Amino acid sequence: MGSSTIIMDNLDQLEQQSVYIMREAFRHFERLCMLWSIGKDSTVLLWLARKAFFGHVPFPLVHIDTSYKLPEMILYRDRLAMEYKLTMVVGQNKDILSQGKTFPNTQHLPEGHPDKISRVQCCGFLKKDALTHTLNGTWPREKLNLKTGKYEQDPDKAPYHGVIVGARADEEGSRSKERYFSPRDKNNLWDVGEQPPEFWNQFKTDFAPGTHVRIHPLLDWTELHIWEYIKREKIPTVSLYYDQGQGTRYRSLGCGPCQAPIQSTAKNVDDIIEELKSGKLKNIAERSGRLQDGKHGLEELRKEGYM
Numbered sequence: 001m002g003s004s005t006i007i008m009d010n011l012d013q014l015e016q017q018s019v020y021i022m023r024e025a026f027r028h029f030e031r032l033c034m035l036w037s038i039g040k041d042s043t044v045l046l047w048l049a050r051k052a053f054f055g056h057v058p059f060p061l062v063h064i065d066t067s068y069k070l071p072e073m074i075l076y077r078d079r080l081a082m083e084y085k086l087t088m089v090v091g092q093n094k095d096i097l098s099q100g101k102t103f104p105n106t107q108h109l110p111e112g113h114p115d116k117i118s119r120v121q122c123c124g125f126l127k128k129d130a131l132t133h134t135l136n137g138t139w140p141r142e143k144l145n146l147k148t149g150k151y152e153q154d155p156d157k158a159p160y161h162g163v164i165v166g167a168r169a170d171e172e173g174s175r176s177k178e179r180y181f182s183p184r185d186k187n188n189l190w191d192v193g194e195q196p197p198e199f200w201n202q203f204k205t206d207f208a209p210g211t212h213v214r215i216h217p218l219l220d221w222t223e224l225h226i227w228e229y230i231k232r233e234k235i236p237t238v239s240l241y242y243d244q245g246q247g248t249r250y251r252s253l254g255c256g257p258c259q260a261p262i263q264s265t266a267k268n269v270d271d272i273i274e275e276l277k278s279g280k281l282k283n284i285a286e287r288s289g290r291l292q293d294g295k296h297g298l299e300e301l302r303k304e305g306y307m
Contacts, residue, residue, distance in 0.1 A: 011229055018045075018217035019052040021180055021203070022164060025215045026052075028205040029162025032059040033089070033135070038073045039253045040226055040237055041218055042166035043080075047235050048217065049164075050084065060087040060143075062134060062160070066126040067097055068104060068255035076238050081144055088144035089154055091134025096125040104257040119258050126255075132188045135160045135212070164215045170222045171286050180219055181205055184212040223286055224276045231269045243267045252286055 081088040103122035133139035136159040143154035169176040196204040248261035266272045
């Protein structure tokens with residue numbers, strides 16, 4: 001059996017398990033949605049959802065728009081949403097944005113200034129708080145009108161209780177502590193030590209009514225699996241992942257002011273797969289370009305509801 005056959009078998013198994021988990025989530029959660037960050041992982045998740053439900057995604061895609069995503073990411077989001085006829089819902093922390101209480105707006109202020117906002121605080125406002133209030137329906141949501149291509153106020157204000165997320169265990173330490181079905185409390189807080197055990201494919205999907213549950217169909221996928229699957233399925237991705245002739249590319253996508261490219265000449269999916277297999281990046285954290293993570297920053301944000 002050649003190595004290429006083994007890789008195909010692994011991808012088939014991962015695909016089948018992810019599809020199974022998504023169908024289980026759809027069966028058990030009446031108010032279900034899926035987060036789409038526009039990155040490679042959640043875009044693979046979107047692809048799997050279309051496979052799981054025969055080309056139709058039967059729940060809303062939710063994107064938290066910090067207003068600092070690179071324009072190419074937003075254009076890509078809306079192009080695919082229109083092409084795939086997705087129920088696309090967008091949430092924002094409009095108050096903080098209107099007040100200018102963000103890292104990019106205050107980074108020029110000296111350390112210790114009362115109005116200076118750190119990167120982690122900015123993530124808390126624009127991602128964590130926006131996500132919490134978008135999911136529970138206490139802040140306005142905007143929904144893409146597939147006829148006009150414009151966003152309009154979403155009249156649906158009911159909370160989502162099941163949230164499918166594209167987190168992978170190998171991406172970052174706190175994500176390795178998740179379950180496939182990870183409950184949060186009524187305030188969206190995550191107690192890492194109070195999660196149900198999961199043995200093989202025996203998932204706990206029976207929770208008290210109203211419990212907020214994060215569902216992670218990609219938990220067993222690695223970064224290499226993701227790129228091999230993108231190649232196999234010919235999934236469209238944002239060109240920011242590829243070297244445009246500068247000798248750099250983004251390995252993980254976030255907000256423009258808080259992400260840095262890595263040194264890489266990978267110009268396409270094949271080049272990235274080769275780069276990952278070569279071991280060139282083995283000592284560089286996948287999210288090393290996400291400048292807000294810092295020491296324990298991401299885990300603390302995730303305990304409070306960050307994706």
